Amino acid sequence: MRIVLSGGGTGGHIYPAVAVARQLEAEAEGSAFLYIGGKRGLESKLVPQENLPFKSIDITGFRRKLSMDNVKTVLRFLKGVRASKAMLKEFKPDVVIGTGGYVCGPVVYAASRLGIPTLIHEQNAIPGLTNRFLSRYADTVAVSFEGTESAFPGSKRVIYTGNPRATTVMTASPQRGYASLGIPDGSTVVLVVGGSGGARAINQAMIEMAAAVGRDNKAHYVYVTGEAYYEDTRKALVAKLGHLPSWLHILPYIHNMPEVLACTSLIVNRAGASFLAEITALGIPSVLIPSPNVTNNHQEANARQLEAEGAAVVVLEKDLSGQSLHAAVQRIITDEALRAGMSEASRRLGKRDSAAIVVDELRRLAAAGKG
Known part of the structure; x- marks a missing residue:
């Protein structure tokens, strides 16, 4: 399988994505990965240390009050979508997974516009802004806490997987x-x-x-x-x-x-x-x-x-x-x-088999996408 991973800003978004990559490596020899992160985020340091191929886009988050910075963020988002589309067309992934943080926005959105199967993973009991936005476009939303599936009422498919970091x-x-x-x-x-x-x-x-x-x-x-x-x-x-x-x-x-x-x-x-x-x-x-x-x-x-x-x-x-x-x-x-x-x-x-559950869903999405 060829997988694009995206998640950034904090270790809480990055390490679950890495855990999924490690699980897929263990299950399927020859899997290929590309991690798309932010230029300013912690992922730009941590992901290369994990020996995963890394490319970056420039993205920032929205401020919660009216600000000219939000106009710049919209422009960065649109530019990030264009850059992500180019990376995705070049890498040709079977599926794209986003694990939270602002950088997932343009990456997962770009994948959905290109018809590439997508999964987003929400770590917290209360969903973040980016995942709430992406839930309208993703093929699957995975949640960490049982009973929080209802936080994504308009999604195509919501499943309880736990957090892949548990497997690590x-x-x-x-x-x-x-x-x-x-x-x-x-x-x-x-x-x-x-x-x-x-x-x-x-x-x-x-x-x-x-x-x-x-x-x-x-x-x-x-x-x-x-x-x-x-x-x-x-x-x-x-x-x-x-x-x-x-x-x-x-x-x-x-x-x-x-x-x-x-x-x-x-x-x-x-x-x-x-x-x-x-x-x-x-x-x-x-x-x-x-x-x-x-x-x-x-x-x-x-x-x-x-x-x-x-x-x-x-x-x-x-x-x-x-x-x-x-x-x-x-x-x-x-x-x-x-x-x-x-x-x-x-x-x-504890959901100790979380990474395996997420990988199973990625396989299902990839197979459906090829069908």
Whole structure:
């Protein structure tokens, strides 16, 4: 099969597309890929690192108030459609998949105008603007959260697939995770992370809760600060504690996140959809602190889905402090029955075969397109 992938802006849009490519590679030797992303997006850096052929178009998103920038965005969209059509005619894909972000708009729209079968994947419980627009043109809409199919009432076909990123973590080695952190195998690990770039509010709560953790600690705490916050957070922790104890591990970034997740007993994190797919695939209980700075407050909607099933505790950022975070973590980490129940609930929500389901749908679309 020949597949064009598109998705950009954040890792949450990029990694599901990469997971689909990896699944198709495993299933069908000789598959060919082209990833069309934005010139300014994170995909321009991450996708080449994944050894996937990459081409770019220039695209920006709409502002939510009247602005001359929106006129420029429309012009960039039209130019992006023309550029995408040229790339698609040259590559001749069997099907095009978009996984979110503004760049998908011109790519998937161009494919639909050329009669190429298309699939879009929505990671969040509340659809993004681009996918809402594209749902009128795509042949299939795939959703990550069961029960959110109704968010696309005018679509030709909507299916529940889960998030393909869930499949990626299933082969990760917990032993390698422990080894990479310098933590003995079998230890209880509490992973605190504020997303790939870190989160100032979570870092501040981590600093505030550190002394209390030391008094009742029976676990290894791994604090991932984000590169921009690392030095200041580390200095603040040393100032508060006098030194960095052996149970406290401060890191700016984790490059082998699937392996670290595989050895994690409890995670404190934002509520990005791809991350939630990973932790539910592995059955990890969570304390979720949704970012309030996202479109349509979709992270809280994501988090509430897990909370409703008993897989997570939600702490809103306005209620976040060292004390509230410590209380939430300690209640879970010291109650084995509670943690086991949350783990089972998390695992029930996991869609570990998601990438395979998406690939099956791509095959169906490709076959229908050739018919």
